[in-house]
Amino acid sequence: MSVAPPVDVRFDRYYDHDELTERLHALEAAHPELATLRSLGKSFGDRDVWLMEITNRATGPGEHKPGYYLDAQIHAEEHATSAVALYAIHHLLTGYGHDETVTRLVDEQVFYVVPRINPDGAEASLKPPYYLWCGNGRFAPGQDRLGGLKTEDVDGDGYIVSMRVSDPLGEWKKSALDERIMVQREPGEYGGDYYRLYPEGFIEDYDGAHVRIDKPFDGNLNRNFPANWDADEYGAGEAPLSEPEAAAIARFILDHPNIAGMNAYHTHGGIILRPSMTLPDSAMSAKDLGLYTALGSVGTALTGYPTISIYEEFTPDKSKPRRGGLMDWTYEKMGIPSFATEVWDVETEAGVEKTAFYNLHPRTEEAQLKVFEWVQEHLGEHGVRPWKAFDHPQLGPVEVGGMVYIWTYRNPPPALLEKICHANVLFNLEHAAAAPRVRVERVETEALGGALHRVRATVANHGYLPSNLTDVAIGRGVAKTVRVTLDAGDAELVMNPREVDVGHLAGRNERPFPWSPWGPTWTPTTKVVEWLVRAPEGANLRVRVVSERAGRHEREIEVTS
Known part of the structure; x- marks a missing residue:
């Protein structure tokens, strides 16, 4: 090559x-x-x-x-x-x-x-203003909602981030640790300066009170x-x-x-x-x-x-x-x-202890600060935008800024990509290597006289997984069985069909510990198939094993006395 x-x-x-x-x-x-x-x-x-x-x-x-x-x-x-x-x-x-x-x-x-x-x-x-977009191209950004708030780069800085709006009914306040960070106000808290947080954008059909944000389609x-x-x-x-x-x-x-x-x-x-x-x-x-x-x-x-x-x-x-x-x-x-x-996971990278797996936002003020400081160090203003005053046509005075979600939470800094890629691809290779692999282990012939010969083939699964892969595959009827075929060439097949269905072959995963009467019953990883043929001396026979998900393999043997 x-x-x-x-x-x-x-x-x-x-x-x-x-x-x-x-x-x-x-x-x-x-x-x-x-x-x-x-x-x-x-x-x-x-x-x-x-x-x-x-x-x-x-x-x-x-x-x-x-x-x-x-x-x-x-x-x-x-x-x-x-x-x-x-x-x-x-x-x-x-x-x-x-x-x-x-x-x-x-x-x-x-x-x-x-x-x-x-x-x-x-x-x-991928490109400015970095729409937080999940879907495909059926709709373009801005067409994914009928009305209400539609995300847009309102201040033209090339980033879609957040808007904070002063509101005594607001759920958020500036952090005492760093006022650039917004934290939730306590359930019984009153008397402070509070804010509403919205995605950056303009509002259609605004009634002057409620900012409607529909789920995008x-x-x-x-x-x-x-x-x-x-x-x-x-x-x-x-x-x-x-x-x-x-x-x-x-x-x-x-x-x-x-x-x-x-x-x-x-x-x-x-x-x-x-x-x-x-x-x-x-x-x-x-x-x-x-x-x-x-x-x-x-x-x-x-x-x-x-x-x-x-x-x-x-x-x-x-x-x-x-x-x-x-x-x-x-x-x-x-x-x-x-x-x-x-x-x-930016939180893990920033040193935040992982206490839950489905995180839409840091769970504590201290966690937010760690993430904020990490983003500042590694991404600067590409990861977090400074809050800037903006005269919003619907909301009036607001500030636009905050975390650039797509380049912090959703995706790592480019400098960290290769390390992430390498570790994950190694897992893919190990997962792939667990696949079932059928093999014809050996083929033997035994002369019985009168040009009759017994042909004995041993087939095996060399893989970790069984030839059916999963129990679900059997239950759904989508796991095809392993088939062994004898190509006898000029020889005459006397007994047993040319193609034999041997069922499924187990994998190594069935035996995670030594056999015990308290454990599962082991099923065969290896099976034997026999045929009776009438063949002259020197005839060539070929045995092939075929599995839809475990591949195929074959061996040839010459008939001898």
């Missing part, structure tokens, strides 16, 4: 769509034996949703190998996730032939990486998938897969049943999320829960991120679980072991 020239890919900056596209094409051109770039579809803005397939095609086509799917930036403002996915592509391609783990995985498996599901939304939020592609879809979810869309980007992703996954693992990247929180989005752990399969616990512990060791249940620890109101998510669809409907990683 030829030595590829280096490609200009940096992990200390964020790329827009054209820059990302240029680098993806360059990586494909530099590694033609390993990389195949394709467009899964077009966004509303006519931008490509790119997917990079990575495998050593000399060892077989990708569809014949266990697949690992990774995606990023389904939400517009989550720019760091695109960097992680691009890092995964770069790491796999440049590490091949140099890194033992990368080389083995690219030889034996296939990687499917979507670095940016939502290219339209990313463009809207910009869309949320991660509520547009068929699992437990609910029209009332924020951004769910008109129907499941109504959005072209979500439909393109779903179509690809459905067309690639070899996918044996999946990770979706999000920001923020510094956590690894596992199923279920809608069910407590007590309602999950015990085997699958054990699988997630074991794989999640690997992720925690490599990234430092705790692994938690979306429903149990990331859903503040259990009566309103999240519905229509991609990860729930891939696991609950298709049985694929799936994680979602929320990269980056």
Whole structure:
């Protein structure tokens, strides 16, 4: 394999769509034996949703190998996730032939990486004034609400931040530790200077009293998938897969049943999320829960991120679980072991103790001060804007300023990107390496006389996961069994069908401790298949084992007496 020239890919900056596209094409051109770039579809803005397939095609086509799917930036403002996915592509391609783990995985498996599901939304939020935008390109910023307050850069400084408005009924006050920080007033507190806090913007149909802020209908592609879809979810869309980007992703996954693992990247929180989005752990399969616990512990060791249940620890109101998510669809409907990683946590970086996982705002005044000081040191005015007086056409005198949420809470400073990318991609490689792998261990023949021969093949699963991946896959009827085939050539098959269904093959994860009568019953990781053939001396026989999610393998043997 030829030595590829280096490609200009940096992990200390964020790329827009054209820059990302240029680098993806360059990586494909530099590694033609390993990389195949394709467009899964077009966004509303006519931008490509790119997917990079990575495998050593000399060892077989990708569809014949266990697949690992990774995606990023389904939400517009989550720019760091695109960097992680691009890092995964770069790491796999440049590490091949140099890194033992990368080389083995690219030889034996296939990687499917979507670095940016939502290219339209990313463009809207990547450049000034940095719209806090979740959705895709169905609506443009400013079109996502019918009326009320619409976010806009009112003072023209290139940033959309906050407005603080003096109001005796206000919920906020200036911190005694630093008046640039706003903290909640106490429940029984009166007699001070208080403020209302609003997103920066102008107000349509203002009645002079109440500032109406509607939920935006910009869309949320991660509520547009068929699992437990609910029209009332924020951004769910008109129907499941109504959005072209979500439909393109779903179509690809459905067309690639070899996918044996999946990770979706999000920001923020510094956590690894596992199923279920809608069910407590007590309602999950015990085997699958054990699988997630074991794989999640690997992720925690490599990234430092705790692994938690979306429903149990990331859903503040259990009566309103999240519905229509991609990860729930891939696991609950298709049985694929799936994680979602929320990269980056500014509070942890600033030294704030993590006491909860779903944080929309620092929980204490002291925590706010730590975050503020950290942002000041590492980002300056790109991370926090000084409060400046502004004569608002609806609200009158206000001050505009505060934290630039998208470059503090949502995404890290570019200088920290590479470290974040590296740790998370290492977890992806470990998750991918857990895939089931079927092998023909050996093929033996025994002469029985009269040109009759017994053919005995032993097949095994070399992987950590079983060939069915999960209990859910069996329960849903989507786990196809392992099949062993004898290609007898000119020989005559006397007994047993040419293709034998051997059921599923267990993985190492079934045996986390030595056998005990109190523990689970072990199921086979290895099975034997026999045929009776009539064949002349020197005839060639080929045995092949095939599994939809564990790949395929074959061995040949020559008939001898």
